[in-house]
Amino acid sequence: MAKLIYTAIMSLDGYIADADGNFDWSAPDEEVHGFVNELEGRSGTYLLGRRMYEVMAWWEDLDTSGEPQAIKDYAGIWHAADKIVYSTSLEQPSTARTRIEKAFDAGAVRALKESAERELSIGGAGLAGQAVKAGLVDEFRFFLSPVTVGGGKRFLPDGVGLQLELLEERRFGNGVVYVSYRNKDA
16 A cells, blocks of 8 residues: 655745745755655655646656756656646646546545555645545655745644654755654554
8 A cells, every 4th residue: 555645845834835825935955856856756646736736737848958967857757757636627737647636535545545556645735635634644744944934825734633753854954854754643
């Protein structure tokens, strides 16, 4: 059975975007990006909300010539992964290896976890929040940026209590701290 993993870069006060929707403060440097690539390279399928998908679709046609190696590597990871996008408004995907689902179905995600041979990655706070509330997220991977933004889009939804077990931690030269937790309740 594959693990469903929720990974995000967030501020110290728990936000993935500020009140204006900006997340430029979270851009990973080469060292962090290389580590993210190591983690994301284990995923065979991305489950994405529409907004996250629209941000990530940038990787589809990126000309990587002249880009740092971490960018080139992630572009390859993106192209190799299957993508499932949950959206009521999108009719057709704009990227390869992508299908659209109109609604989040916890049972279908459970079945996908049971049949998948590689890790599943979930992205987008709204979609991930549904999976967290359904008890489907097995592991949380936080990249804590040394910044507070004071409000915006939260990493985790309100009203969710979790029992977590620390799996791994790592510090980076730019002040980012990575922590991984197993969800004891999943």
